[in-house]
Amino acid sequence: MLLVVEAVGVAAFALAILAELVFRGSAAPGASIFLVLALGGAAWALVAAGRALSRGVRMARGFAMTWQIFQILVGLTGILGGGALWAVIGGWTVVLLAVAVVVLLMMPPVIDATTRTSVHED
Known part of the structure; x- marks a missing residue:
């Protein structure tokens, strides 16, 4: 799950700051x-969100998509910021990962899994 990869990256950044x-x-x-x-x-x-998506929770897809949009903006800042080479490489990594997640979130199996309605028989 790519969301977990992103979570590890975010946690690593937090640990570096700490x-x-x-x-x-x-x-x-x-x-x-x-x-x-x-x-x-x-x-x-x-x-x-990754766990919720694996269970087919609809709201998780919206959160994940919103996060990817922010990640693309942050990555583009690194790419276009004219900074160090590591910032450009990191920016491309973030953008490519976010685009991959967006593509996967829009795949028919994911949409079907997160939009189906459950039928309860009483």
Whole structure:
């Protein structure tokens, strides 16, 4: 599941920020702590969305699609920002992964699994 891959990447970024805060300090420790917590929440939400998608929950597809749009924007910033080579490579990685997830979310089996209605017999 590509959402779990994204969750691992987001969690790794949060751990890198936390390690920098602990070992090198920060001019704004409050902002760093907030960012670590927000990224941890995003990683948790991505894992939860992946699990929900595997169960056919419709709302998970909307969350996953919204996340991919944000990821594409962030990746394009890295690509077009004129920064270091690692930022451009990271930007392309993020964009390609997000596009792959968007394509998979639009595949007929995923749409069918997340839009079917269950029939309960009483």
